Amino acid sequence: MSTFTIARLTFYEASRRKILLAALLLGVLFLIIYGLGFHYLMLDVEDSIGIRDRVQLNEIRNFLLMAGMFVVNFLTSVMAVLTSVDTVSGEINSGTIQTLAAKPIRRWELISGKWLGFAVMLTLYLLLMAGGVMAIVYLRTGYSAPHPFRGLGLLWLNVLLLLSVSIFGGTFLSTLANGVLVFGLYGIAFIGGWIEQIGSYMGKVSAGQVAIKIGIITSLIMPSEAIWRRTVFELQSPLVKALGFSPFSALYYPSTYMVLYAVLFLLAAFAMAVWLFSQRDL
């Protein structure tokens, strides 16, 4: 099937162009720095509060785990956009797509092949980074987040969502315009998420309610931040969840419907990418 040939080409390109190597080296460097930081911070913490106060220790371990996951979410999101933003528009612009599309291959196979190639690469990157952070925390302290697999699944959804939007934009925009679009949407979702979070602390004050609505609307425009906050919900310690006070948490967490909406958003972006690419002249 040509989809797999294109997926292999895409993955191979990332490898040949040293994208994989750079990501791997910097990922390992991040994990080393995180691991060292975590180890020495925990030494200090264990020294000051003792190792018997498990509840307090776990709160600190969870906080540091969430800090690591916050960076992982950011890095994988950036990686998803930067690696794929040029893949369709760049090939159209340079003309390399012509010899591919002139073969007995359907347009949807080209798009799905590219999507699959990047999805495999980003999945491996996410597993390295998120799995690495979780493994460091677990191996050093024996602590594991409440729902690690759900958390990983949501981070994966977020990466695939951004990848799909980036490929969708590439079918009708130039590389630069596509980059502006995807990072713009990501930025809107990010700031909307923070407005919603601040609004949630304001309780029933009308300004707070407006802020929450703004957050919901931005989540509908681009659900990436909502998925991150749902990830936080799955990984956060029950105590912090109950208190609702941490840089990574909010009083209101996106519902399962929002996760479902994000899945549909991803599928719609992918379907639109296939449709637009099938229609366009190369």
Add this chain to the structure above:
Amino acid sequence: MQLSPAIQTSNLRKEFNSKLAVSDLTLTVERGEVFGFLGPNGAGKTTSVKMLLNLISPTSGKGKLFGVPLSEPGIRAQVGFLPEHFRFHEWLRADEFLMLHADLYRMPRDLSSQRIPELLDLVGLSSHSHKKLSQFSKGMLQRIGLAQALLNRPGLVILDEPTSGLDPVGRRLVRDIIRDLSEGGTTVFLNSHFLSEIEVTCDRVAFIKKGEVIRISTLNNLMGGYMTVELRARNMNPEIIQELTEWCQDIREDGERFTFSVPDESNIPVINRYLVNQNVEVFSLSSQHISLEDLFIQIVGTEGEL
């Protein structure tokens, strides 16, 4: 049962927003023909080629390759294509590049493993098979592009300016490959600015201007009849020159020297008799077969308009 032509198009038209690129592409290319596609820059040649390959959707009209609609991807398994602005994945090695395209043709790996060295040898790149395409010169890229167009032993090869980056040796190579393809029964659709190559390789040619096919003819018919005539004469006047257009065309005057073309050699003695009867002093009258370049300019025009 009669086999469908290799290419058959009917009133193919392409507009980009409000700009007309091809107004009417109607042509038939029979199987086994070497068909030249000629026209000035911007006449719609590349757009026409892209429509044949379904890289561009026509605004209206129909087209078929081997009797199968252009939009059917399966038919492109029988087509090899070298684009004009050949840009490939330059981070691939030459053999990897060919293997990728063999996979896209869905060739079995054992067949492609056998075919790739053959083609590298054919285009003179055997010793560069493990070299990355980024290290290739323009001519080498064109050669490897030609090799990928021939991977699947296609029934139709579409070459868009296949020799534009090649040196004389490379051009000769392409000419030989086209001749071999033709002898093997492969249809070749050749879009080239090198008219001397068209002259040597093609059976039939189509002239396209302003997005419309304005003439299709065998090269024999086109070149066999037309002749360029050079006349040195005195006492010519505008009336006589005007009268000459009955037997010739494209008259150019430079003092006592006149050049024009005639569609048939038998017109020359008629012209001579007419000039003598008009008391024109004829010092010399010589003829030679017209070149495709002159013919191209005659048919397509010299105005530079597209």
